Amino acid sequence: MNSTVEDSGTEQRLPKPQEKPVLARFLRRYGTQVGILTVFGLMWLSFIILAPRTFLSPQIYLAFMSTIPFFAIVALPLTMLVIAGEMDLSFPSIMAIGMVAFVAVLNSTGNVFLALLAGLAAGFLAGLLNGAIVVGIGLPSLVVTIGTQFFWRGAVLVLLNGKSYPLVAAKGSFIYSLLVGKLAGIPMQMIWLVVIAVVVWVLLNRHRFGANIYVIGDNKQTAELMGVNTARTRMLMFALVGVAAAFAGILASLQVSFFWPSLGEGYLLNTLAAVFLGGTSVFGGVGTILGTFIGSFIIGAIQAAIVAIGLTGFWTELIYGLIIILSVSMHAILRRRVE
């Protein structure tokens, strides 16, 4: 340790240490990803065995690609938020408030592109408000976003007087086919999901923003002592979840050419289940985008499988609840073992 002071910045190359335990190291690094992929493979196999007619036909996969993105698109930025040790339960209502802005601009201007921008902006602002309350007043995000969840849902109902709106005017527009059309038979929302997954992955793993997120979730005091702007990073994360929620709400509404004020209400459980099943720690500091991506498809497939296997739809919530409890517990136990 004597010579430490001088040798910062020189390019003296030392031999690499021998890389013997390659497999062990690989598993330590990518354990959760390997785990989630294994779960995915096993579940898929069992679905094929239990309901071969459903899971061997290509239609079911097209259906997955058209419906799973609606919640997976929110699950991805939500994963970043959970890694940073925060939570957002208000996104189902933000999906709807974004659509209120969309409908308002669409009906007054007839311009779908402007409507899209308005919807995204509303989502951004609603998310930013979550962040401002959490960071500015210093409250737990779990409680704040329960509040804003009710607030925005109430705002939607008050503003629209509980009415729903057809979106036939948007159908046939370029934006419509760009958002929920088909490309070579693949639903556009699936392509958007992949694009967003790549963007979020890069942001989380290859950008300073993501580096800050991991440190904040791991140890907020460390982040502050090391000069990370925790307030800005956290606010921006909430805003990103808001934008994603509004975007998902627009996709889901355009898909059926109709906007119900209850939009988003069915998405809370499966989105959270996808995040936690994907291996993101409820304690923060740990989580992967691949995990959430695969987790979303497992959750989506379970919904289909429950029906295909012959159980009633009532089972879905029970099973989602079970998945959340099991994956969160499993993670807590694994974490205790390494400490």
Place this chain on the structure above:
Amino acid sequence: MNADYRLELKNISKSFGEVKSLQNVNFNLGRNEVVGLLGDNGAGKSTLIKIITGYHQPDEGEIFCDGQKIDHLTVPRARELGIETVYQERALAELQSLWRNIFIGRELSNSLGFLKVKEMNAETERLMLGSMGFTSTAVTPESAIKTFSGGEKQGVAIVRALFFDAEIIVLDEPTMGLSLKETRKLLNFVRSIKEAGKSAIFIDHNIFHVYSVADRVVVLDRGRVAGEFMTTAIGLNDLMDKMYRVAETGSFD
């Protein structure tokens, strides 16, 4: 203002609610000087350190670095000025990899903020084999910090402070939780800072540690500077007597 000082703090006061942590504290650090900061629990050592590192902003008082007044000292600004800190809390992110810990808050990145992961990995590996003295093949730049021993974690915190060309190194209770051997290594390291022509502020509960490496000792008591001594001019026993008297009565005599 005196340009001969590396760092100078004038009339610094800081309160947290009703608690007056620091009252009109004057403190300076010379070029190539190691100053030991002593004081009982609650004397204001950590608050003073956190003001120097930009984590807390003083309510009153002025800060000069190389004779230049620094108006709003933040953590990033302090780092630009070459003030690096090894915190009592280590300030590590235990679940993250070694390379992420080395570069917290100032990752090597391009102008758009995209990380240069390969470069950070290579730098970390070089530091591991050189300064940190990790030789085990089980430890790689991707290893999570939580598997490291107390001394290894301290090594990471120190190497991190040195990597970015520190001019002033602040060590806040660095021997806490270290074994005897690791403590000796650490004290040698503080001496090496001096040999390299840099300055250091060394805070420790242990008066023996401070006395053995510091050029000058500043004693804080209840938020005030109670006095300062050159270690060449005072014996260890005298210093200890004075410390006890200050803690009990608030004055040296």
